[in-house]
Amino acid sequence: MxxxxxxxxxxxxxxxxxxxxxxxxxGVERIPSAQALGRVTAEAVRSPEALPGFARSTVDGYAVQARSTHGASDTLPAYLELVGEVPMGAAPGFAVGLGQAAVIHTGGMLPQGADSVVMLELTQTARAGEIEIFKAVAAGENVLKAGEDVGIGEEVLGRGVRLDAAAIGGLMALGLTEVAAARxxxxxxxxxxxxxxxxxxxxxxxxxxxxxxxxxxxxxxxxxxxxxxxxxxxxxxxxxxxxxxxxxxxxxxxxxxxxxxxxxxxxxxxxxxxxxxxxxxxxxxxxxxxxxxxxxxxxxxxxxxxxxxxxxxxxxxxxxxxxxxxxxxGAVPGKPQAAVPARLSLNLASQAGREDWVPVRLRREAQGWAAEPIFYKSNLIFSLAHADGLVCIPPDATGLEVGAAVEVVLL
Amino acid sequence: MxxxxxxxxxxxxxxxxxxxxxxxxxGVERIPSAQALGRVTAEAVRSPEALPGFARSTVDGYAVQARSTHGASDTLPAYLELVGEVPMGAAPGFAVGLGQAAVIHTGGMLPQGADSVVMLELTQTARAGEIEIFKAVAAGENVLKAGEDVGIGEEVLGRGVRLDAAAIGGLMALGLTEVAAARxxxxxxxxxxxxxxxxxxxxxxxxxxxxxxxxxxxxxxxxxxxxxxxxxxxxxxxxxxxxxxxxxxxxxxxxxxxxxxxxxxxxxxxxxxxxxxxxxxxxxxxxxxxxxxxxxxxxxxxxxxxxxxxxxxxxxxxxxxxxxxxxxxGAVPGKPQAAVPARLSLNLASQAGREDWVPVRLRREAQGWAAEPIFYKSNLIFSLAHADGLVCIPPDATGLEVGAAVEVVLL
Structure with a gap:
């Protein structure tokens, strides 16, 4: 034939x-999320809970009611009563009222009553049990609200997503220690x-x-x-x-x-x-x-x-x-291939109407990467082993000229 | 402090x-080459033998002495005596003399006496035991000489090379079923x-x-x-x-x-x-x-x-x-990171003197990839899980403008 x-x-x-x-x-298999690097989700992942689960401070400073700081400035600081320190990893056992403040660390849980955090740099200890605030804050300032990252039931990862380090971290943040992956x-x-x-x-x-x-x-x-x-x-x-x-x-x-x-x-x-x-x-x-x-x-x-x-x-x-x-x-298509922009170091001939893939070696030059075509006869496996990537000569070209901008698809 | x-x-x-x-x-460990994908060579690999080990044909056709074809053309073909067919996977049990030819397949071993191969397309069977050749070949034409890919003792892979599919194939071609890899x-x-x-x-x-x-x-x-x-x-x-x-x-x-x-x-x-x-x-x-x-x-x-x-x-x-x-x-440095050229879809501000890395999502557009910055507060793990890559704003810039050409380092 x-x-x-x-x-x-x-x-x-x-x-x-x-x-x-x-x-x-x-098929689908449930695997430990900790071993899921590079695997592809077989179904969309929805969050079983809100993240964060409580309002957290994003800075080190003082948890306050924003209105307690209204009008505060360098010349006219607000004086607030210190009512406690938020422990890390536990709910504060006190509330913060008008005119009050509590020490809070980055990631600490906002006490009841508090709606914002004044950064440490904008405060000064006045005397025992009192702090000076040099700048007003708005409600919500320096605070990550409950559910601000992810709401309950929200889709956090689609189906067909290849899991990388960040996605694995995200699963762990939600307590999802197993994930449904495509076999x-x-x-x-x-x-x-x-x-x-x-x-x-x-x-x-x-x-x-x-x-x-x-x-x-x-x-x-x-x-x-x-x-x-x-x-x-x-x-x-x-x-x-x-x-x-x-x-x-x-x-x-x-x-x-x-x-x-x-x-x-x-x-x-x-x-x-x-x-x-x-x-x-x-x-x-x-x-x-x-x-x-x-x-x-x-x-x-x-x-x-x-x-x-x-x-x-x-x-x-x-x-x-x-x-x-x-x-x-079932991987979602449309993500780019790893490629590097480069300049061709030699003329490359090709036959019109045919797509050519040419192995190249990349060399660092002052202006960027140079792609050096590797010429080979059939059956020379090491020509490809020594290549960093491939350059495509599209079918409508009869070659590419030295200096041409090419995209090198990495091997 | x-x-x-x-x-x-x-x-x-x-x-x-x-x-x-x-x-x-x-440290170094010897591992099976078949399981070495992504591992890094701990020492240079030298070839224990020549590759190929014998002269091979790179086409389907007839093994000949080039001088038997001298002057052959469409109008004045050379007539050669057919003396046999080269078996695949074994040495031919015959020689090819002046005025003779033998059937040979791609990858077949050149018989003694033969120095070139005429492509099948340029021949015609004249009558039993004889072929017509319509074009002269030069000595060495359509032949991969012994040692042409790799000579004995030649360094085929350096130290510090990350092994990819082609390199693993190359090791196998040389019979190197184990490789010294960095632990x-x-x-x-x-x-x-x-x-x-x-x-x-x-x-x-x-x-x-x-x-x-x-x-x-x-x-x-x-x-x-x-x-x-x-x-x-x-x-x-x-x-x-x-x-x-x-x-x-x-x-x-x-x-x-x-x-x-x-x-x-x-x-x-x-x-x-x-x-x-x-x-x-x-x-x-x-x-x-x-x-x-x-x-x-x-x-x-x-x-x-x-x-x-x-x-x-x-x-x-x-x-x-x-x-x-x-x-x-011990990986050899200087190879490029996987990146994709894109255009920024929004203005990005940054502070002069500081290097910024901004997570972006890539979107396919008519002209190429668009990089959409993902804005986030601290501790939002899903901002990164949803990103395709990072864009660097160099310290000497105070930001990047919409439409700027950026290189997106893939995550």
Whole structure:
């Protein structure tokens, strides 16, 4: 079967593929919030209580009734009676009336009657049991009201939010020590190719070690998924069919790196086509590297066939596997990728009508970052290992000129 | 003791602090390369063998001697005798002489005698046992020579390199299934404050849950370190002293979040000062939020005292704990932070002479990303949980105007 009858642009190929997955979300599990870094919320989180639970001071100073300070100034201070000190971590056992003040620390609970706090710097101890106030405060000044951060029942985190350090802190603030997270999507990673041997094996002439299984497993992991290696499958239809069957049964999606030859790639496509409906959706993407990419869905489970060349496999995995994992996690789309603005240090040629992704190294210069393209032949894994990121040459360009402003997508 | 006698700029404070650590590197451990994602190499990696180990074809086609094709063209093809097919994964059992050709697949090993490969597209089967070649090839064309990716003994990864998917693939390509990695630096995280209770506890009036321990542990983890929680310490010198002693003995560095009041912060500084030489190096940094930051070293172990306000604690941890962890890992500095160029959607005021970090939310607009500042009072943890990144207002500015081009450092 001829390859690449129609080369689809990468964004269109991704859209076609994702649309063919009816309900691609993985299951939900409740996990300790303390171990939820990088996980994605499976449902919106609503606050079970108000935060803060009581009016707190945001400064060190004196809790007062604002009207007790009206008209106070440097030349005409207000004199207030000191009635106590607010203990940290407990409710004050007294109230503050008109003409009275209480020592309060940052985070301390406002005593009954008090509605504002005068900063320490604007006061002076007049004599035992009395303070001078040099500036009036308004009601609510230097106070965080009860519920000002979060009200009861308020949605504090949406569904599909990737939890970072601040979000984990927020859950803890509300006493939510568990959170409902999307289960990590499980990728079955298959390598095919008669020439491929496991990495712990000495290679004989003609053989190469399995690079792709491990690189792709790491990439899946870095996107928030989990990977299980299904080993190296020989380039025979029945072997590939059996391995894919098992992978489809056990995992949430399947990543196959094809053997290097065109016939091995055609074999991959043929086996995907037989293994479930609708089968192969995209065969050939208008992108370099990675033209021979295969995108399929077998009875609801996504399958991607990546080129055997490790650089192509990784670049294509960034374009297709990363958004797939995000989709399976139910992660809210539309957040930017980590990127760095840079200037290109060399002219880069490309073919009009095709999207190119070029590995670059970043170098600090006086004016900012310089992006140095790394040139490589196929199969040079270290070209990518030495890169800091990728630069995209869009299909409507025939290259980029030295000095061009580019956005380097970080690896 | 008065706070903030001299406020140091953040970059200077960091330099002073890092300089005071004599040999801050953590130990080395050999780990499986397959589990090394995000780990940092503890020594340079040299290749034990050449890669590829043999000359390989980079295309599907025919292996030939280049001189057999000289002068070949569409109108005057060269006719070559077909002598065999190179098997995948084994050395070909035949040689290719002048006037001969052998079928070869991408990744196949060049037979003896052959020095180049003619692409399939430029050939045609003439009759059984013979092919027509329509274009001459040069010696070496479409061939990856032995050792062309990596030579024996060549340094493939430097020391201090953070391992990504491509680097893990590269290690596997060389049969290096183990790698020497810097041990994950262990942070002891202490929360102090009489008002702080564990997050699984119901709060009584005046109390708040421990947010900082968990948020900071997650931040340490996201930088490549490990965190152990040392619990909540009351605001008493002897309790803090004992907890810090144990933390210094057991961990590689200590992160203390001070109680909220000025006196609690002074207590932290005093206890750090007593717990080892040189003690407190920086007390007060010219940054907002986070002015009350304390940076110290106790007998070689770094200690950082963060403000109790969770937003300040996290922003300051990004400025100081993140580079500390990188330093302890021996990670090579100078790589860019993940950032996104954006336009500010509002005017932002700041005080000249002080560096400000403002949480922002990113919104996609026609021209690119818009950064919307999130305004907050102290202690509002969700202001940061809802942010996508931080914008820095440099000390020489008195603010940034709506529409200003900013770099949003991603959280």
């Amino acid at each position: 001829p390859e690449f009858l129609e080369l689809m642009p990468p964004q269109e190929a991704l859209a076609v593929w994702l649309r063919a997955m009816p309900e691609p979300r993985v 990590k999507p499980l990728a079955a990673v298959l390598s095919s190719g008669d020439e491929v041997v496991p990495p712990d094996r000495a290679v004989r002439p003609g053989q190469v070690r399995d690079v792709n299984s491990y690189a792709l497993a790491a990439l899946v992991e870095s996107c928030g998924g989990e990977a299980r290696l299904y080993g190296i499958v020989p380039d025979r239809a029945e072997a590939l069919r059996a391995a894919l069957r098992r992978a489809l049964d056990e995992a949430d999606f399947v990543v196959i790196t094809a053997g290097s030859s065109a016939s091995a790639r055609d074999l991959t496509a043929a086996v995907i086509r037989e293994s479930g409906a609708p089968g192969v959706l995209v065969h050939g993407v208008n992108v370099r590297p990675g033209k021979p990419t295969i995108l399929g869905v077998c009875d609801g489970k996504p399958v991607v066939g990546l080129p055997g060349n490790p650089v192509s496999a990784l670049v294509i995995a960034r374009l297709f596997v990363r958004p797939l994992v995000a989709r399976l996690l | 008065p706070e903030f006698l001299e406020l140091m700029p953040p970059q200077e404070a960091l330099a002073v602090w890092l300089r005071a650590m004599p040999e801050p590197r953590v 994950k630096p262990l942070a002891a995280v202490l929360s102090s404050g009489d008002e702080v209770v564990p997050p699984d506890r119901a709060v009584r009036p005046g109390q708040v849950r421990d947010v900082n321990s968990y948020a900071l542990a997650a931040l340490v983890e996201s930088c490549g370190g490990e965190a152990r929680l040392y619990g909540i310490v009351p605001d008493r010198a002897e309790a803090l002293r004992a907890a810090l002693r144990r933390a210094l003995d057991e961990a590689d560095f200590v992160v203390i979040t001070a109680g909220s009041s000025a006196s609690a912060r002074d207590l932290t500084a005093a206890v750090i000062r007593e717990s080892g030489a040189p003690g407190v190096l920086v007390h007060g940094v010219n940054v907002r939020p986070g002015k009350p930051t304390i940076l110290g070293v106790c007998d070689g172990k770094p200690v950082v005292g963060l403000p109790g306000n969770p937003v300040s604690a996290l922003v300051i941890a990004r400025l100081f704990v993140r580079p500390l962890v990188a330093r302890l890992l």
